[in-house]
Amino acid sequence: MSFLLHTAGILAAIAVSACAARFAADAFLAGLSRAERWAWALWLGLALEASVYLVFLAAGRAPGPAVMVGAPAVIAAAAILFLRRRPRATEPAPGSPARALLALSVVAVAVFALAALSEPMWSNDFLAIWGFKGKTIWFSRAVPDRIFHDPAVVWSHPEYPLFLPAVFAALSASIGRWDDHALAALFPLLQAATAAALYGWTKRRFSTCAGALAAILAAAFFPLFRAFEVGMAEIPLALSLLLFSQAAVDFDETPSRSAGMRLAIASLLAAAVKREGTLFVVLAAGWMALRALRRRNGRAVPVLALAAAPAVLHGLLLTAARGSIPDRDYDWSFARPDRWPALAGQAGQVLSHLFRAGDAATWIAFLALAFFAAAARPAGGAPALAILGPALLLQSCVYVAVCSFSTFDPVWQASFVPRLENALFPVMVLAVAPRLAFLFSSGRVTAE
Amino acid sequence: MPSETARLHGSAFSGLRNVAPFVRGVASATPPSSTVALSFVSEKGDRATYAAAFELAPRRVVSFARRREADFAAVFLAPGGASAADRRLGGTRGTSVPFGELFRLR
Numbered sequence: 238m239s240f241l242l243h244t245a246g247i248l249a250a251i252a253v254s255a256c257a258a259r260f261a262a263d264a265f266l267a268g269l270s271r272a273e274r275w276a277w278a279l280w281l282g283l284a285l286e287a288s289v290y291l292v293f294l295a296a297g298r299a300p301g302p303a304v305m306v307g308a309p310a311v312i313a314a315a316a317i318l319f320l321r322r323r324p325r326a327t328e329p330a331p332g333s334p335a336r337a338l339l340a341l342s343v344v345a346v347a348v349f350a351l352a353a354l355s356e357p358m359w360s361n362d363f364l365a366i367w368g369f370k371g372k373t374i375w376f377s378r379a380v381p382d383r384i385f386h387d388p389a390v391v392w393s394h395p396e397y398p399l400f401l402p403a404v405f406a407a408l409s410a411s412i413g414r415w416d417d418h419a420l421a422a423l424f425p426l427l428q429a430a431t432a433a434a435l436y437g438w439t440k441r442r443f444s445t446c447a448g449a450l451a452a453i454l455a456a457a458f459f460p461l462f463r464a465f466e467v468g469m470a471e472i473p474l475a476l477s478l479l480l481f482s483q484a485a486v487d488f489d490e491t492p493s494r495s496a497g498m499r500l501a502i503a504s505l506l507a508a509a510v511k512r513e514g515t516l517f518v519v520l521a522a523g524w525m526a527l528r529a530l531r532r533r534n535g536r537a538v539p540v541l542a543l544a545a546a547p548a549v550l551h552g553l554l555l556t557a558a559r560g561s562i563p564d565r566d567y568d569w570s571f572a573r574p575d576r577w578p579a580l581a582g583q584a585g586q587v588l589s590h591l592f593r594a595g596d597a598a599t600w601i602a603f604l605a606l607a608f609f610a611a612a613a614r615p616a617g618g619a620p621a622l623a624i625l626g627p628a629l630l631l632q633s634c635v636y637v638a639v640c641s642f643s644t645f646d647p648v649w650q651a652s653f654v655p656r657l658e659n660a661l662f663p664v665m666v667l668a669v670a671p672r673l674a675f676l677f678s679s680g681r682v683t684a685e
Numbered sequence: 686m687p688s689e690t691a692r693l694h695g696s697a698f699s700g701l702r703n704v705a706p707f708v709r710g711v712a713s714a715t716p717p718s719s720t721v722a723l724s725f726v727s728e729k730g731d732r733a734t735y736a737a738a739f740e741l742a743p744r745r746v747v748s749f750a751r752r753r754e755a756d757f758a759a760v761f762l763a764p765g766g767a768s769a770a771d772r773r774l775g776g777t778r779g780t781s782v783p784f785g786e787l788f789r790l791r
Contacts, residue, residue, distance in 0.1 A: 361732060361735060363739075364732075364735040364736050364738075364739040365730065365735035365738075365739070368739055369735070369738055369739045369742055372739060372742040372743070373742045373743045376717055376742060376743035377743045381743075383745060387745065389728070389745065389746065389747040389748065389751055389754075390738060390746070391728075391730075392729065392730025392734070392735070393730075393738075
């Protein structure tokens with residue numbers, strides 16, 4: 238019974254903070270479809286919860302449920318009363334094929350919710366990293382220095398960013414207790430937000446049917462949305478990379494103030510979730526800046542300022558706040574010329590493991606990337622999608638390359654690559670779904 | 686019992702079913718601000734270490750090699766747990782916890 242009550246409390250807290258974010262951020266969510274706005278609202282609402290919680294901790298006060306629910310409620314009320322709401326364009330109702338695909342997406346979310354909520358979170362990285370830090374912060378009523386510098390827990394990756402542990406602790410504060418079973422409710426919501434963001438963006442750009450296809454492709458991607466991933470950072474990372482990618486394409490085509498705001502916030506939050514988020518936004522921003530330089534449209538500096546700077550700034554601020562932390566997993570001395578033979582040996586082990594006969598996972602991932610690049614290039618409704626192909630490909634190559642610098646067994650390190658690749662899948666769907674939507678519609682899919 | 690099956694019955698402690706009551710016993714007998722040395726905790730990290738550190742948070746959990754930094758030492762006595770040497774390292778005046786003994790060091 239307490240599990241149901243706690244879950245209901247967490248869902249209510251997320252709903253209030255999402256409403257607050259939705260109304261307070263109306264100005265820069267303007268122009269998006271309804272589904273996109275609510276996907277953004279969920280993501281920004283979680284950021285709001287975490288921010289309120291950390292601000293109170295920094296002030297030496299541990300906020301209780303009244304503050305954690307009251308503060309977003311006040312923000313929502315103030316936004317409704319004082320901010321002018323932008324008029325919304327009417328959105329076409331989905332046709333029968335799209336409705337069927339959307340219904341299947343809802344089933345996929347329900348299936349994952351069942352898997353996620355059937356037991357307390359148990360995956361290794363939840364226990365060792367994200368949940369461990371969240372629980373320590375919650376019970377300590379502070380962000381203790383030992384999270385970063387305790388030699389007894391170097392396995393907890395003290396160098397990782399703290400957004401997810403802060404969200405766990407903030408949601409616990411909103412119900413006044415730590416319940417790692419009820420906290421799992423966050424992950425099906427993130428899956429639903431991922432599907433909604435894909436549906437809304439693709440519908441706005443191409444067609445309702447393409448949007449619904451994008452939603453089901455992502456929602457039913459069970460290598461990502463499975464019980465093992467509950468409590469880990471890949472699901473939040475997938476949503477953050479997707480929102481960043483959508484904002485990047487929007488900004489590349491129309492560099493409006495609202496698209497720029499979305500780009501900067503998505504960049505910051507992607508970096509706050511995981512270091513892979515920083516890598517992706519920096520790679521994408523670099524590619525966008527190169528395109529801008531080649532076209533001489535004067536956007537290179539704004540792109541770097543909005544897409545890359547927030548992520549880099551996050552890293553600098555985190556380092557300044559906690560001090561420097563040695564990276565235990567990687568030995569960068571392999572880059573020295575005298576160690577190149579050893580590096581080549583490690584690289585050979587990694588490649589032979591990833592592309593070994595009888596295991597198709599890596600081949601499929603790279604073929605999917607190639608398909609993405611081919612599908613994205615001539616995309617009629619969003620030619621700027623082409624900026625994402627090189628970013629995804631480079632990201633995947635970096636994943637493989639850094640395994641060669643592993644301090645430990647490089648093959649063990651490489652075993653994480655498929656999991657990281659899964660988090661890139663929703664971004665790939667951006668280009669693939671519009672190309673496949675003809676299967677469900679009579680006419681050619683074009684930009685609306 | 687296979688670890689996957691055991692996990693379904695024993696939550697986060699995977700196949701280490703006896704570790705769960707042991708760690709919960711240690712948790713109920715030690716204050717949240719304390720540092721606890723556990724006999725099976727590894728500095729490098731393994732599943733039992735992660736689960737114990739998570740379950741005991743916000744207590745600081747250290748290996749027996751760091752027991753001088755600890756307020757308590759707990760020895761896991763189930764099969765595959767502590768050796769006789771570990772038991773001696775724990776101390777002399779232990780109190781019983783499920784599947785083990787807990788020693789106050791300070």
